[in-house]
Amino acid sequence: MFNKITNLYFSLFLTLMINVSYSQCDMPDNSLSLNGTDIWYNSTEIIGGFQFSVDGALPTGASGGDAAAAGFTVSTGGSTVLGFSFTGGTIPAGCGTLTSLSLDGNASGLSNIVMSDPSGNSLNFSYFDSSSGGDVVCEDENACNFGELGECTFSDYQSCDCDGNVYDGYCDCDGSILDECGDCGGNGADVMCDDGSMVCSESDCSSDSEEIESGCDLPENNLYLLNGDVLYNSSTNIGGFQFSLDGGSLNGAVGGDAAAAGFTVSTGGSTVLGFSFTGGTIPAGCGILTSLLFDGTASGLSSIVMSDPSGNSIDFDYYDGSTDPELGTATVQIIHNSASPTVDVYVDGGLAISGFEYRAATGLLELPTSFTVGIAPTGGEVIADFPFELVDGGSYVVVATGLLGDTTT
Structure with missing residues (x-):
């Protein structure tokens, strides 16, 4: 009898629970x-x-x-x-x-x-x-079916809502973010330029040619074409010159230090020829040799022949800005062998390596033969500069040792 009453009470309790649970x-x-x-x-x-x-x-x-x-x-x-x-x-x-x-x-x-x-x-x-019966309406505001019938369901995406819309700060549904180069989930700036700076692509590397504004910006014994002006930097007095224009159709040449020295400058086809009937010379130095008049787009100068007042050849090059012909380059590897601290490495004032850890090493870097390495605690100011003069074509290993604040090391 007791069991029947208990079962009846339990059944009524369940029925009541079902009926009043919502x-x-x-x-x-x-x-x-x-x-x-x-x-x-x-x-x-x-x-x-x-x-x-x-x-x-x-x-x-x-x-x-x-x-x-x-x-x-x-x-x-x-x-x-x-x-x-x-x-x-x-x-x-x-x-x-x-x-x-x-x-x-x-x-x-x-x-x-x-x-x-x-x-x-x-x-x-x-x-x-x-x-x-039961709690069949989803009440979690973060759920996909908030306020609807059924158990709460949530987005399967890490960084998207239930409809696949990407949350602010992300670039896809997998939790990726845009790197500094604008690539979704990319590795950031991972291309090292010749000056040691890290950029997104080779086209972002600064070109030395962009820094040429006058002949005095050139290495010695080089010519450079800038907006029709033939810039020069010569270590020797110039008694005559000849070169060809690449990519344009010549109409003439005027002015510059050649005209000031009394040179006759003539053009024919793609060739420019300059000399003096009276023995005039262009002094060693830098400036504008002559200004060319041409149609089309010129890409540079070639077949350069320069001579001194005695007719002897002067070894001249055309400066294309891709490398530094005066300094050359050397292969360098940098090793961090100081236990403290983690550092940032600068090459000629540009950040080359960020967060360089103890006993870490770079790959082989191609650097100018004359450069300065700056060392700074990560995120801090440069605390020491080390100038280097290397041999063109040489291979070197630069090892950083000592402790921060220890003047003896």
């Missing part, structure tokens, strides 16, 4: 539910009228609820329930009991739901099956 306000937005003979609702909009069918039973009347409180007339006919107001009454947005039905039979649910706002516009409503 309320109208726990239902999904814009839904109706049949709870016994009560029609529950949860609406985000003001209700101006409603109509629905009862499945599995015949409604013989309707009364009470928020519909009656709003002055609605609620009528039944066949399986249909219709509610509206002759006086323009409305049911406020919210949740509660819409109306209570008198039923002939056991109703299984509602269908053909039509809900409208006070202007007669349709509201998108659905039926919520309350028979499943």
Whole structure:
């Protein structure tokens, strides 16, 4: 007898738990539910009228609820329930009991739901099956189905919402970010220029040719074409010259130090020829040799022949800016052999290596034969500069030793 009472009590307890484990306000937005003979609702909009069918039973009347409180007339006919107001009454947005039905039979649910706002516009409503009981509405605002029926579901993406929209600060759904070069998930600046600086691509490396503004910016015994002006830097007096223009059609040559020295400068085809009938010379130094007049786009000068006042050849080159012909280059490897601290390495004032750790080493770097290495604690100011003069074409290893603040090492 005791066991039967206990089982009956337990069954009633479970039934009670199922029936009261949710309320109208726990239902999904814009839904109706049949709870016994009560029609529950949860609406985000003001209700101006409603109509629905009862499945599995015949409604013989309707009364009470928020519909009656709003002055609605609620009528039944066949399986249909219709509610509206002759006086323009409305049911406020919210949740509660819409109306209570008198039923002939056991109703299984509602269908053909039509809900409208006070202007007669349709509201998108659905039926919520309350028979499943339990916490079936997702209440986590971070979930993809917040406020909807069912267990909460979340985005499978690391950095995107449920619709695949990328969160601010990321560039894809895998959590990648844009690097300093604008590449999604890239490695950042990983190309080392000849001056030791790190850039995104070789085209970002500064060209020495961009720094040439006058002949005095050139290495000795070099010519350079700048906007039609033939710049020169010579260690020897010039008694005559000849060269060819690459890529343009010559029309003449005027001015410059050649004209000032009384040179006759003539052009023919792609060739420029300059000399003096009176023995004039252009002194050793730098400046504008002559200014060319030409059509088209010239890429430089070639077939350069320079002579001193005695007719002896002077070894001249055309400066193309790709390397430093005066200094040459050497292969250098830098090794950090100081236990403290982690450092930044600068080459000629440009940051070459960031966060260089103890016993780390660079690859083989091609650097000018004359350069200065600066050492700084990572993120700090340079604390020491070390100038180097190397042999063109040589190979060297630069080892950093000592401790920060130790003047003896």
